[in-house]
Amino acid sequence: MKKIRIFLLLVVLISTKGFAQLGAGYDPYLANPSLGGYNEMVKLGTLYQTEMGAYDYHPKSFMFWGSSPFNNQRVAGGFKIASQEGGVLQNLSAEATFIYHVPVGGSKLSFGLSGGFNQLKLMRDRVEVHDIDDPILQGAESGNWFNANFGLALNQVDRYYVGIAAYNLLPSQTDWMVSSFENKTNITYAASGMYRFTLMENVLFLEGSGYVITQTFSSVQYGVSGKFILNKDILFSIGYASANTIKGGFGINVQNISFGYCGSYSFGDVYGYSFTKHEVVLMLKLPYSKSSK
Numbered sequence: 001m002k003k004i005r006i007f008l009l010l011v012v013l014i015s016t017k018g019f020a021q022l023g024a025g026y027d028p029y030l031a032n033p034s035l036g037g038y039n040e041m042v043k044l045g046t047l048y049q050t051e052m053g054a055y056d057y058h059p060k061s062f063m064f065w066g067s068s069p070f071n072n073q074r075v076a077g078g079f080k081i082a083s084q085e086g087g088v089l090q091n092l093s094a095e096a097t098f099i100y101h102v103p104v105g106g107s108k109l110s111f112g113l114s115g116g117f118n119q120l121k122l123m124r125d126r127v128e129v130h131d132i133d134d135p136i137l138q139g140a141e142s143g144n145w146f147n148a149n150f151g152l153a154l155n156q157v158d159r160y161y162v163g164i165a166a167y168n169l170l171p172s173q174t175d176w177m178v179s180s181f182e183n184k185t186n187i188t189y190a191a192s193g194m195y196r197f198t199l200m201e202n203v204l205f206l207e208g209s210g211y212v213i214t215q216t217f218s219s220v221q222y223g224v225s226g227k228f229i230l231n232k233d234i235l236f237s238i239g240y241a242s243a244n245t246i247k248g249g250f251g252i253n254v255q256n257i258s259f260g261y262c263g264s265y266s267f268g269d270v271y272g273y274s275f276t277k278h279e280v281v282l283m284l285k286l287p288y289s290k291s292s293k
Helices: 002-016
Strands: 041-051 060-069 075-086 089-104 107-122 142-156 160-167 188-200 204-214 220-230 234-241 245-254 257-270 273-287
Touching: 075 107, 089 142, 234 257
Parallel strands: none
Antiparallel strands: 041 060, 041 273, 060 075, 075 089, 089 107, 107 142, 142 160, 160 188, 188 204, 204 220, 220 234, 234 245, 245 257, 257 273
8 A cells, every 4th residue: 555655746746847836826927937037026936735645654745936127127137946845755956047027018028038947756766676676776875857948928917917938948857877778858838818807996806816737738727716815815715626626725914925725625536545735835025116115
């Protein structure tokens, strides 16, 4: 049973690696590389996620990110540092993003290009050894490679955004652990969008958002959510994602600090297992200019 659990967790980690942030709704930059600094705010955030907590070595993720405009309001930058582990694998990644905004009427057309580094590591202390001469156990402990992402979006502050993105633009290979092992990443395409409705002027807003992700166009992941925002400081959200997953969350803003929680439950579509996921985020938001206060 333990072997089955480890295999299941390993599959889940690889299949969701790099996309846990999509649809989270905390920062548009996490959904599209071009949406950092678009609202003239400096943002720093941390996110912790855990799922399938009832199983050994269950998946855990941690991310630290930030974005900011520069003196030239058309130029912005962002970064992400993330660690994800599950089963016997750990993935570490870091990336930096260059962003350029072009005014289009009352909106902005944004471009983002990221360069990043990835390391996939075998945690040997979690491996049950049956053959000490196994070539995998004798090989390198980790494999490293570089990658790039691109995003394009049309957006208006506190009103809407719609964009497309491509991840893993350098589908490289690494001879991690043994020379015959090919860790070939696939180019992944994503589309996401958000629109905010005013239900009561300056009091109550409804924000609808969604995303679609695909690698081969034969398999698609998707999610939709709705968020009620009260006085711009308190919010409640509910949503649905592929693999029969429902989610709900809440958040609060206190001056420049934001706290959020999102929980989700999947109804057994991953190898017949049902499981829960918990996500906690803490953000610091600082106005970069007088107009953004």
